[in-house]
Amino acid sequence: MDTTKEKHAGPVVRKPVVAGSVGAPHSAVPQTQQPSTEPSPEAQQPPRKSSLTDPIVSCRRLCLYYGTAQALFDIDLDFPRGEVTALIGPSGCGKSTLLRCLNRMNDLIDGVRTTGNLLLDGEDILQPNIDVITLRRRVGMVFQKATPFPKSIYENVAYGLRIAGIRKRSVLDAAVERSLRRAALWDEVKDRLHESALGLSGGQHQRLCIARAIAIDPEIILMDEPCSALDPRSTTRIEDLIAELRGQYTIIIVTHNMQQAARVSDWAAFLYEGKLIEFGPTTKIFTAPDNKQTEDYITGRFG
Amino acid sequence: MVSSKAPTPETSARSGRAMQFWRRGEPFVWASGGALTMALSLAVAMLLVVVFNGALVFWPWPLMEVHLDDGRRLLAIEVDRQSDPHTNQQRIKYKVANKEFGPDFLWVDAERVTEVSYPPDAFVLERMAFLNYHGYLKQFVTPTLDVALEGSPVEQLASAIAAAQRRMKTEIEPILSAQGILERRLKQQVEAQMLKVKYQRRKLIAAGATPEQEDVVLLNQRLQQLEAERKELLAQSDRLSAERQRLESDIRSNVAVFVDSAGREKSMSLVDIVRGYCPNSMTIGAKLRFYVVKVWELIWTDPRESNQDGGLFPAIFGTVLMVMLMAIACFPLGVLAGIFLGEYAREGVVVRTVRIAVANLAGIPSIVYGIFGLGFFVYVVGGSLDRWLYPERVTADIQQPVFGQGCILWASLTLGLLTIPVVIVATEEAIRTIPQSIREGSYALGATKFQTLCRVLLPMSSPGIMTGFILAMARAAGEVAPLMITGMLKSAPVPVSTQFPFIHLERKFMHLGYHILDISCKSPNVEANQPMIYATTLLLLVIVLSLCSTAIYLRNRMRKRYQLRAI
Numbered sequence: 054m055d056t057t058k059e060k061h062a063g064p065v066v067r068k069p070v071v072a073g074s075v076g077a078p079h080s081a082v083p084q085t086q087q088p089s090t091e092p093s094p095e096a097q098q099p100p101r102k103s104s105l106t107d108p109i110v111s112c113r114r115l116c117l118y119y120g121t122a123q124a125l126f127d128i129d130l131d132f133p134r135g136e137v138t139a140l141i142g143p144s145g146c147g148k149s150t151l152l153r154c155l156n157r158m159n160d161l162i163d164g165v166r167t168t169g170n171l172l173l174d175g176e177d178i179l180q181p182n183i184d185v186i187t188l189r190r191r192v193g194m195v196f197q198k199a200t201p202f203p204k205s206i207y208e209n210v211a212y213g214l215r216i217a218g219i220r221k222r223s224v225l226d227a228a229v230e231r232s233l234r235r236a237a238l239w240d241e242v243k244d245r246l247h248e249s250a251l252g253l254s255g256g257q258h259q260r261l262c263i264a265r266a267i268a269i270d271p272e273i274i275l276m277d278e279p280c281s282a283l284d285p286r287s288t289t290r291i292e293d294l295i296a297e298l299r300g301q302y303t304i305i306i307v308t309h310n311m312q313q314a315a316r317v318s319d320w321a322a323f324l325y326e327g328k329l330i331e332f333g334p335t336t337k338i339f340t341a342p343d344n345k346q347t348e349d350y351i352t353g354r355f356g
Numbered sequence: 357m358v359s360s361k362a363p364t365p366e367t368s369a370r371s372g373r374a375m376q377f378w379r380r381g382e383p384f385v386w387a388s389g390g391a392l393t394m395a396l397s398l399a400v401a402m403l404l405v406v407v408f409n410g411a412l413v414f415w416p417w418p419l420m421e422v423h424l425d426d427g428r429r430l431l432a433i434e435v436d437r438q439s440d441p442h443t444n445q446q447r448i449k450y451k452v453a454n455k456e457f458g459p460d461f462l463w464v465d466a467e468r469v470t471e472v473s474y475p476p477d478a479f480v481l482e483r484m485a486f487l488n489y490h491g492y493l494k495q496f497v498t499p500t501l502d503v504a505l506e507g508s509p510v511e512q513l514a515s516a517i518a519a520a521q522r523r524m525k526t527e528i529e530p531i532l533s534a535q536g537i538l539e540r541r542l543k544q545q546v547e548a549q550m551l552k553v554k555y556q557r558r559k560l561i562a563a564g565a566t567p568e569q570e571d572v573v574l575l576n577q578r579l580q581q582l583e584a585e586r587k588e589l590l591a592q593s594d595r596l597s598a599e600r601q602r603l604e605s606d607i608r609s610n611v612a613v614f615v616d617s618a619g620r621e622k623s624m625s626l627v628d629i630v631r632g633y634c635p636n637s638m639t640i641g642a643k644l645r646f647y648v649v650k651v652w653e654l655i656w657t658d659p660r661e662s663n664q665d666g667g668l669f670p671a672i673f674g675t676v677l678m679v680m681l682m683a684i685a686c687f688p689l690g691v692l693a694g695i696f697l698g699e700y701a702r703e704g705v706v707v708r709t710v711r712i713a714v715a716n717l718a719g720i721p722s723i724v725y726g727i728f729g730l731g732f733f734v735y736v737v738g739g740s741l742d743r744w745l746y747p748e749r750v751t752a753d754i755q756q757p758v759f760g761q762g763c764i765l766w767a768s769l770t771l772g773l774l775t776i777p778v779v780i781v782a783t784e785e786a787i788r789t790i791p792q793s794i795r796e797g798s799y800a801l802g803a804t805k806f807q808t809l810c811r812v813l814l815p816m817s818s819p820g821i822m823t824g825f826i827l828a829m830a831r832a833a834g835e836v837a838p839l840m841i842t843g844m845l846k847s848a849p850v851p852v853s854t855q856f857p858f859i860h861l862e863r864k865f866m867h868l869g870y871h872i873l874d875i876s877c878k879s880p881n882v883e884a885n886q887p888m889i890y891a892t893t894l895l896l897l898v899i900v901l902s903l904c905s906t907a908i909y910l911r912n913r914m915r916k917r918y919q920l921r922a923i
Contacts, residue, residue, distance in 0.1 A: 156800060163702075190802040200797035202812050203918040213801035216811065249917070262797070269801060 109134040109273060109303045110155060114169035115179075117150055117159070124150050126327045127169070132273075132320075137295060137304045139318035139335065141311065143350065147327040148307045152275050155305065156192040157185045173273075190217070193266035197278040199258035201250040201265075206233075206242050209250045209261055213269035228268050236264035237294050256287025263294060267302065274298065276306040280313065292317050311351060315339045323347045403897075410894025413887035414650035416635040416643050419478045419490060421617060422450065423471035424464065431478055431490040431617035432462070451884075453480075453488040454616055460487065461883045476637040477509060479614065482630040487665060487884055491614035493632075494621065501610040501626070513612060513632045520626035523607050531600045535593055540855070542589045550582045551756070555748030630660075654891060663847060663875050664885050668895060673850045674865035675833060675899060678768050681861075682832045683825070686772030687779060690828075691821060694783025699809060711784070718777035726838025729770030734762055734842060758862050762843030764851050765861035770842045771835060775828035782824020786817035816918045822911035826904050833900040836869035844870050846878075868896040 108131030117125040125147050132138050140148040150159065157178065159165045171179045178188055190213070201209050208215075210229045219225060229246070233239040238260045242253070250261055259279055266274055276295075280288040295304055295317045308314050314321055314335065321338040323330045323346070331344045342348045377383075422430040432450035439446045446466035453460050481489040493509045496516055503519035505512045557575045565572050608625040612632075615621050633646065657667030697714075701707045738759035742750045749756040759765075790813055798808040836844075844867050851863035872892050875885040 158796060158800065161796065161799065186802050186804060189800055194796075194800035196793060196797060196800075198793050200791070200793045202794065202797070203816055212798070212803075212811070216801065216803045216807045265797075265801065 107134050108132055109174065110305075111172040112151075112154075112169070113172065115151075115154065115171055116168045117147075117154060118166045119162070120164040124327050125154075125167075128324075128329050130322055130329055130332055132303060132305055134303055135300050136319040137299050137306060137317055138320040138322065139314035140305065140307045140322050140324060141309075141314050141350070142324035142330075144309070146324045148324055149277050151324065152194075152277055152305060152307050154179070155273065155275055156189045156194055157183070158194065160185060190269050191271055192273045192275060193269065193271035194275040195259070195262050195266055195277065195279050197281055199255065199262045199282075201253070201258050201261050203249065203251055205247045206250045206253070206261065207246040210264050210268050212265060217269065232264040232268040235267055235298065236260045237290060237297070238264055254287075256283050256290060259283060259287065259291060260294065263291070263298075267298070271302065273303045273305065276304060278307050278309060281309065288313070311339075311353075323350060325350070406890060406893050406897060409887075409890035413891045414647050414654070416480070416633060416638060416646050418474055419480055419635050421473045421475050421478065422464070422469055423473075425468045425470050429617040430462065430464075431475075433490075435461070437466075451488075453490045454622075455486045455881075455884075456622075457616070457618075457620060460881070474636045477634060478636060479509075479513075479632050479634055481614070481624070481632045482665070483624065484628045484630060484660060487661065487881075489614065489616075489622070489624070491616040491622065494613040494615050496610075496612050497623065498610040498626075500606050510632065510634055510637075513629070516610070516612060517626050517629055517631070520607060520610055524627055527603050527607070528600060531596050531603070535596050535600075538589050538593045538596070542586060542593070546582055546586045546589060550579060550586070551748040551754065553579050553582065555751065558751070654895070658849075659847065662879070663871060664879060664881065664888060668868065668871065668892060670848060670850045671866040671868045671871045671892075672895065672899065673852070674764070674844075674848075675868045675896070676903075677851070677859075678764055678771065678839075678865065678867065679829055679833050679903060681764065681768035682771040682775065683829065685769050686776045686828065687825060689772075690776045690779025690824070691783050693776075694780040694821075694824075695787060695809065695814075697780065698784035698787035699805075699813065714777045714780050718781070721837075722774055722835050723837040725770055725774045726841045729766055729773065729838055729842040730762070733766040733769050734760060738763075738766060762841065762864060763862045764843055764865045767839045767843040767865070770838050771832045774835065774838065775832050778828045778831065779821075779824045782827065783817065783821050786820025786824075787813055789820070790816050815914075818918060819911050819915040822907055822914060826907040826911065829907060830900055830904050833903060834869060834896070836867065836873060839867055840870060846870070846874050868892055868899065872896065 110132040112128045112130040115125055115128040115130075116123060128151060130151075140152060142148050153159045154167065154171055155173075155178075159167070167179050169179070170177045173188070173191070176183070202212060204212070207229055210232050211225045214225055214228055219228075230239065230243075233242065238257060241257060242261075245252075250258070253261060259282075263274070263279075280291050283291065292313060295306065298304060299319075306314075306318065318335045320333065321335045322332040323338065323342075323344070325346055331338060331342055331347045333343075338347060339351060342351065348354075417433045419431060419433055422432055424430065430450055430452050432452040434448055435451050436449035437446060438449075448464050448466055448469070450462045450464060451460060452462050475492070477492055479489075479491055479493055481491070483489055493513060496505060496512070498505075498516065498519075501516070501519050501523065503516055505516065507515075553575050557572060557579070560569070560572055560575070561567070567573075607627055610626050611623040612626055612629065613621055613623040635643075638646065654667050655672065656669050658669055659671075660666035697707065697711065701710075738757065738761065739750070741759040742757050746758050748754070749758060750760060794812060794816070795808055798812050799805075803811070843864050845864040846866075848864045848866050851860045851865050852858060853860065872889060875892070876882060876889045879885050
């Protein structure tokens with residue numbers, strides 16, 4: 054993790070507490086229930102850096118309600134740029150809900166209401182005037198159940214580009230190949246790009262969905278239990294893939310698999326009953342959590 | 357143990373078996389299997405009856421000369437044989453044809469038949485009038501026909517008929533087409549103009565113009581011109597008619613003289629004979645050829661003798677054209693409505709009510725749609741169109757509506773209305789059954805709702821939508837009741853011509869379904885029509901099945917492409 058170039062340019066307004074921990078990334082103890090300081094909306098982003106001092110997404114007192122039932126309670130959380138953050142917690146704790154806030158997927162569900170702020174590069178993406186189409190281009194998503202479209206492999210990967218209005222064959226070809234290579238699928242499918250994507254295996258489906266997501270070059274990739282329906286071998290491939298994508302993309306992954314979280318993530322956030330219990334470097338969360346609940350969950354004593 | 361009394365081992369075993377028998381649902385399995393078998397065998401039996409009888413209609417059955425015990429002789433085809441259940445006596449139904457001399461079907465007790473022979477020179481004639489004739493060729497009288505009569509009697513007859521037809525073609529047809537042109541000019545130009553001028557004059561007078569006013573006088577002059585033109589055209593047409601009659605009677609004087617089994621002579625104009633053949637001397641190859649020719653004729657020629665004979669081309673064409681028009685009218689509308697219901701409408705009381713209402717619409721008796729079509733399409737829409745486009749045709753004293761009458765357009769729209777619920781329901785179901793995860797996958801890539809719909813949902817739901825089309829088409833092709841009051845005729849030419857706009861939607865049309873009804877129930881000679889009924893039914897089945905199987909083929913291709921497999 055490179056934090057040496059911290060704060061070299063631009064009027065970056067960051068949370069003072071976090072900014073104070075520059076240089077010791079793994080000691081950065083993230084806040085829980087910390088009073089939020091609003092960053093100025095016109096904040097200019099410095100080039101990519103990795104540490105909590107430069108979060109790509111920040112939740113500020115984020116609450117979410119399904120109708121009258123509250124699902125998220127005052128989440129304050131910074132997702133570090135270019136790294137892998139794992140959201141862990143028992144079922145129903147709000148991990149997926151939180152994840153789906155990040156690209157406003159919850160909009161599709163009737164009666165969902167949010168309060169608080171969710172800042173993507175300083176811009177509050179929960180505002181109604183935010184263009185969700187643009188947002189979703191910046192924040193890609195891979196689902197628990199791979200959902201390849203009933204089209205050819207090529208068309209699946211090119212889908213995001215096509216709906217963005219790109220028609221040039223050469224651009225599409227290049228993007229498809231690049232994405233498939235990055236998703237480690239190219240060698241398996243390069244001879245049958247124009248066959249139906251439905252003929253691939255389950256693991257290939259999921260990698261195809263990852264290729265599809267990265268074809269439009271998002272800044273963040275959300276992964277909602279991407280391996281829960283896959284066999285161990287496919288899971289390994291996806292995990293390797295996550296490791297490779299690390300650095301190029303910010304990855305936020307929801308997982309029930311503690312080993313997986315420990316293997317793939319740099320940071321981990323433990324949620325319980327809609328509240329953020331603890332957030333910190335994965336090594337710390339898994340070896341010396343501050344919170345008793347976290348420890349119990351990780352060691353399998355509940356959840 | 358079922359019994360509360362202490363059972364012996366034997367009875368307990370038996371009752372245990374009985375219990376198991378019921379518990380396993382053995383009777384239920386049998387009942388369900390039986391029900392399926394029953395339904396299938398009924399359907400198959402119906403199909404077999406139709407196919408068997410329909411397929412055998414055009415086979416040239418042997419013509420037998422039957423000697424009866426009273427010395428009578430019949431030249432007939434055996435069509436049926438029954439035995440009296442009480443006396444066990446057999447009786448035979450013969451088709452003796454020759455309708456002009458009496459009934460064309462006869463029941464004869466089998467014991468009265470003394471001798472049966474198959475004379476090789478016995479002719480069956482298909483005629484333009486009076487249906488078939490059975491008899492022996494006696495001679496030709498061809499005073500005004502240049503034809504070399506050689507070969508067998510059948511060949512002679514064929515060449516004589518061909519020569520007569522040739523003369524008809526070269527001499528009569530030009531006159532007919534000239535008359536057709538005159539008629540069109542008369543109807544479409546002169547008379548239509550006269551109606552318009554009269555209408556203008558009436559309007560002027562109603563607006564307070566005096567008969568001496570300049571425009572009125574002008575109109576009157578124009579009217580006189582047109583009247584003169586009309587008279588001229590009529591006179592021309594009459595001259596042509598006279599000429600045609602002269603020529604026709606000349607051609608008609610060429611006759612073939614036949615003798616029937618009772619020795620009665622009958623001379624028939626060659627042009628009145630469609631074809632003659634001797635079934636008893638035909639080889640199998642010739643019979644097959646004959647069969648193919650007959651089927652061809654059925655499909656591609658016009659009917660004769662008020663639908664009892666001849667072909668079915670206008671009916672086939674009308675049926676197919678109507679189904680196509682129906683499809684064009686109802687499918688886009690139904691699919692769009694289904695998309696809205698399935699994808700855009702927010703679930704709630706209103707949507708649920710609409711859904712129930714749409715489903716119930718499909719159950720309304722078709723005649724109700726017919727009445728609605730008559731009231732709405734014909735009178736309201738058609739009437740308004742007429743008042744707008746042809747005001748001169750629908751005044752108080754002149755009623756020559758163009759669109760304000762039953763026609764193929766209104767019939768198709770009525771059927772479209774009838775089938776639209778099926779399409780809506782199918783589309784909605786198809787869209788709603790697509791898993792939400794597919795939509796989310798698309799939205800997550802930055803697609804809008806519309807893009808998702810066009811690029812993912814519609815292709816994926818296309819097999820389901822096609823199923824709706826198939827059901828709709830099958831229903832529309834077989835529906836007759838609403839058509840009877842919205843534009844179907846017993847007999848009408850095809851609503852297509854070489855004149856602009858080529859497809860005349862304001863014309864009436866024929867329909868196979870009504871054709872069946874017509875010849876089976878509304879004809880004075882149902883017995884003779886029986887083969888035709890079977891043939892028509894078979895044809896209707898074939899058309900519906902081929903329309904549907906085309907759609908099913910398309911659907912299966914789509915299904916292969918778009919259906920999600922279990923992952």
